[in-house]
Amino acid sequence: MATMQILALAPSIASIPKHHNNLPVSIPGVHCKSIHSSFSGLHLKLLPLRRAQIEGRSIASRSIVMMVKPAIQFIQGTDERTIPDVKLTKSRDGTNGVATFTFEEPSVFDSSRELGDITGFYMIDEEGTIQSVDVNAKFVNGKPAKIEAKYIMRSPREWDRFMRFMERYSNANGLQFVKN
Numbered sequence: 001m002a003t004m005q006i007l008a009l010a011p012s013i014a015s016i017p018k019h020h021n022n023l024p025v026s027i028p029g030v031h032c033k034s035i036h037s038s039f040s041g042l043h044l045k046l047l048p049l050r051r052a053q054i055e056g057r058s059i060a061s062r063s064i065v066m067m068v069k070p071a072i073q074f075i076q077g078t079d080e081r082t083i084p085d086v087k088l089t090k091s092r093d094g095t096n097g098v099a100t101f102t103f104e105e106p107s108v109f110d111s112s113r114e115l116g117d118i119t120g121f122y123m124i125d126e127e128g129t130i131q132s133v134d135v136n137a138k139f140v141n142g143k144p145a146k147i148e149a150k151y152i153m154r155s156p157r158e159w160d161r162f163m164r165f166m167e168r169y170s171n172a173n174g175l176q177f178v179k180n
Contacts, residue, residue: 070125070169072101074108074118074135074147081107083173084149086166096154099162103147121149125168130161 071079082103090097101121108118118137123130134150153159170176 068124068126070123070165070172072169073122073124074106074120074149075115076119076122078108078115083175086175090159094156094159096152097159097162098153099151099166101147101149101151103149105145106147108147109144118147121151123151123162123165123169125165127161127164130165 072084073079080103082105084101084103087100087102088097089100118135121132121135130151132149132151134152136148137144138146138148151162153162
């Protein structure tokens with residue numbers, strides 16, 4: 001219940017000016033217990049939650065979901081603009097698998113001069129980052145031509161997580177699954 005009270009007050013607390021840290025503060029509409037925080041010396045008054053607020057009908061306690069556009073990176077912080085060819089293999093018993101990504105003329109070769117070296121293979125979405133260090137560059141006539149990156153999945157859980165990423169990435173980039 002304390003968590004829900006804090007969530008309900010978050011917008012009001014965020015609007016308190018920083019220079020009033022040592023003064024008692026009364027938040028409009030809040031008329032109950034007084035809590036003293038020894039960390040900042042700020043007095044807060046908390047309203048006891050009503051049943052409607054606990055059941056999620058409170059307007060003040062809505063959660064915010066941040067959506068991240070799925071991306072692939074070779075240099076952290078720099079999205080790869082080239083769409084890869086992806087090949088998947090899975091063991092017969094379903095316990096492990098390999099995803100092989102092939103990037104023809106990837107954009108990372110253009111930006112690596114300014115941003116630094118390729119540090120790995122990062123697949124980023126709203127769940128977090130999946131990464132691999134199995135990255136190989138192919139050169140033709142001394143010039144970089146393509147990158148091949150592999151991600152090895154050693155459990156059904158890793159396979160499922162990868163498939164969730166690929167579904168988001170393919171939806172964001174207009175890719176389709178073709179079974180061979």
